[in-house]
Amino acid sequence: MKKMKKIIAVLLIAIMGMYALAACGKEDKPEETSKKTEDQAATGDKKEEEKVKPEEEAKKDTVRALLPPVSGTYQDNFDKWEKEFNELYPNLTLEIEAASWEDVTSKLDVQVQAGSPPDIAFVGSGGVPKYLDTELLIDISKYATSDMLADFDELVLNYFKNGDGIYGMPAYAEVHGIGGNREMLEEAGIDWKKVQKEGWTYEEFREAIKAGTVKDGDKTRYGFVFACSGVTAKDYLGIFVKSAGMPSPFTKDLKYAYTSQNFLKLLEAMRTFIDDGSMPKELSSIDAGKRWNMFLTGQTMITGKGLSNFERSAAMNNDKLEANDGSAVEGSIKAEYIILPVPTFFGNDLVTSGAVDGYIAFRGVEEPTEEHLQNVAKAMYFLASGEIAATTCSELMIAPVAESARAAAANIPVPENKIVENSEAQAILMEKIAEARPDITPELGAKEQRIMDEVVGPKFQALLAGEATPQEMYDAVKAAAIDAFGADGIVVD
Numbered sequence: 001m002k003k004m005k006k007i008i009a010v011l012l013i014a015i016m017g018m019y020a021l022a023a024c025g026k027e028d029k030p031e032e033t034s035k036k037t038e039d040q041a042a043t044g045d046k047k048e049e050e051k052v053k054p055e056e057e058a059k060k061d062t063v064r065a066l067l068p069p070v071s072g073t074y075q076d077n078f079d080k081w082e083k084e085f086n087e088l089y090p091n092l093t094l095e096i097e098a099a100s101w102e103d104v105t106s107k108l109d110v111q112v113q114a115g116s117p118p119d120i121a122f123v124g125s126g127g128v129p130k131y132l133d134t135e136l137l138i139d140i141s142k143y144a145t146s147d148m149l150a151d152f153d154e155l156v157l158n159y160f161k162n163g164d165g166i167y168g169m170p171a172y173a174e175v176h177g178i179g180g181n182r183e184m185l186e187e188a189g190i191d192w193k194k195v196q197k198e199g200w201t202y203e204e205f206r207e208a209i210k211a212g213t214v215k216d217g218d219k220t221r222y223g224f225v226f227a228c229s230g231v232t233a234k235d236y237l238g239i240f241v242k243s244a245g246m247p248s249p250f251t252k253d254l255k256y257a258y259t260s261q262n263f264l265k266l267l268e269a270m271r272t273f274i275d276d277g278s279m280p281k282e283l284s285s286i287d288a289g290k291r292w293n294m295f296l297t298g299q300t301m302i303t304g305k306g307l308s309n310f311e312r313s314a315a316m317n318n319d320k321l322e323a324n325d326g327s328a329v330e331g332s333i334k335a336e337y338i339i340l341p342v343p344t345f346f347g348n349d350l351v352t353s354g355a356v357d358g359y360i361a362f363r364g365v366e367e368p369t370e371e372h373l374q375n376v377a378k379a380m381y382f383l384a385s386g387e388i389a390a391t392t393c394s395e396l397m398i399a400p401v402a403e404s405a406r407a408a409a410a411n412i413p414v415p416e417n418k419i420v421e422n423s424e425a426q427a428i429l430m431e432k433i434a435e436a437r438p439d440i441t442p443e444l445g446a447k448e449q450r451i452m453d454e455v456v457g458p459k460f461q462a463l464l465a466g467e468a469t470p471q472e473m474y475d476a477v478k479a480a481a482i483d484a485f486g487a488d489g490i491v492v493d
Contacts, residue, residue, distance in 0.1 A: 058091035061372055063379040065096045065120035066111075068104040070171065070357075071395035077388075085382055094379050112136060115365035119376045120383070125159035125356040128167045129442045138361040139165035143370075144377040151385055156401040159356035161438035169384040170358035172393050173401050175429040176239050177352060178226075179306035181295065182336035188212040188223075188301065192338050196425035199350050202269055205343035209278040212301035223278040225294050226304040229287035233461045234452060235305050239353040241266060244345035247434045249448045251491060254440065256448070256481045258456070259490040263477070266345055267470035271463060284464040296332040302340065308397040311337040311422055312415065339425045354433040359384055397422075399430060447484045455480045 069075045078096040085094040097118065099107050104122070111117045112134055123131075131137045141149060149157065152170055160168035185192045188211040200208070209223025226236045244266040246257045257263070273279045280286065286294075292310075295303040296317055303310075314337040320328035344350050359380045363373070382388070389405035394412045440448075459476050462468035481490045 058089075059371065060091050060093075061375045062093040062095055063120065063372075063376050064118045065094065065122075065359075065379065065383070066099055066104065066108055066118040067096055067120075067122045067383075068099050068101050070122060071392045073395060074392060077391075081383070081388065085379065088382065089375075089378060092375055092378070094382075112362065117362035117364065120359050120361055120380055122171070122357065123168075123360055125168065125170070125358065125436075128160060128162055128360065129445045131360065131362075132162060132167065132442060136362045136364070137167050138363055138373060138376070139167060140169065140361055140377055140380065141166040143373040144169075144381060148377065148381045148385075151381075151402045151404050153401045155433065155435065156354075156356055158436035158438060159354070160358065160360070161436060162442070163438060168358045168360040169380050170356050170401050171384055171389060172357060172396060172398055173430065173433065174307060174355045174357070174396065174398055175352045175426065175433060176235065176305045176307070176355055177342055177429060178224075178302055178304040178340050179295075179310055180302040180338045180340050181298070181300075182338045184212055184221075184298075184301040185338060192340065193421055195340060196338075196421060197428065199341045200343050202343045202345045206269075206272065206276065206278070209273065209302060210276055213276075213278050220277075220280075221298060222280055222294075222300045224273060224302045224304070225279060225286060225291050225300040226283070227286055227288040227291040228283050228461065228464055229285055229290075231457065232288055232305075233284065233464065234457050237270075237456070237460050239305060240270065240342055240345075242351040242353055242434050243342055243348060245348040247351040248437050248440070249452075250437065250440055250444065254444065254489075256485050256490045259478045259481050259492065261493050262346055262348075264470060264474040267460075267463060267473055269345060271470055274464065274466075281466070284461045293329060295337075296329045296335060298333045298335070304342075306337075306339065308339065308422070308426055309395070311339070311419060312397055313337075315417060336419065337422075338419070339422045339429070341425075341429060350432050351434050352429045352432045354430075356436075399423075399427065444485075451477065451480045451484060 067075070067078075075098045078098060082094045082096060086092065108117065108121050108123070112131065115136070117136060128137070148169075149166065153173075156170045156173045157166065159173075160166055160170065180190075180192065182192070188208060190208050190211070212221075212223035214221040228236050241258075241263070245262045246260060246266075249257055251257050274281060274283060291300070291303050292313075294300045296314065314335050317328050317332055318334045318336075319325075321332065321334055341350055341352070361373075361376050361380060368376075385402045385404045387405075387408045389400055389402055390408035390412055393400045393405065394409060394415075397415070397418075400406045400409055455476055459468055459473040463470060463473050478490070
């Protein structure tokens, strides 16, 4: 006990001596400098107090995501990604809920309406205005680092822009076009390699699908089939209209474009494909499943809409046929899927239709903390970049849209029997993708969507079915546009 008291006494003396030395030192310095030094010392002490160990500093947080089966094995990796994210950020937990394509939108909408959406959801960029109206969508540019956003191709990232905000991170950009059966294209005398590189005009395309139409008794192999049942008819029109001088429903000065005479001429041109016999008269009743079945069973030379991963789907069916696998599509034939551009109309340039899908972020009714939103940005970027994005794009047979994903893709083997020309064609089509239009206000967008749903879509189906003429459809669209935007808000040429 006595020994302990001696130790304490010695320590007290030492401490007092240190204070005495400090006081002497101050006497030798000007008062202002001395005061500054004290302030710096105090600030330094405070910073040292705040600088705690990383594991103590970072608060525990959970980020929830609702994700559909984006690619073939996408949902199989959820457990792996949750673990990897936690290893990257030990204080953070990523919880991913799987949803099917059929119910992901309804599931998300119910949660949004209830005020308790997931932190992250996977949607098409076209859904941004819809969710902006809920006031729950987050401008991720406020919480993501500049390096995160700079990783993405600007043209593609802009699809998630609205006004000055950025409301998502892209997972991929997929060009929606058309595709053909290699053997049939060559039999019809079509130089598909040249078409992939140089494109073709409406007149050239019309003659090509005439040449690809073969009648055998009461059976017909059509030159061209596009899924047009229900909402898919709008895909057909939306993909072709871009290369007819109308890359957007609005001009750069925000006038409604589908009142242009080019729109009427396009409707007339698209009707000729049916009148020529190159497309089936019952086109308006053909859904996506049937048109792909028609391609695999040799009932059409060219199909639409076309996706890059159709090459893999056709190749997989070929393998099943080779192996006499009973799961091959009934009545199917061997077919190599060739990516093709849509034709251009009236001397206009090719502008491709792009589907840019990716991740958006929500806040709930209760305002989240700044730190939580930064964590959400980390999780979004984790999913949209690097190895995850590279693997997803590889399965979809499309090129990544983030630099980090392109670097990671270098380590992923090229799929066996990949058609090299398709990759080259896809790169060309990606360069011609229609630019994003964040200048179109939500109000204008909502009016345009109403015209599309209530007039353009139904009238176009009637046109395909022979129940309306191109002129009748054009007149109906123009009347609806004047009603919505006024006579000064539409294109008059």
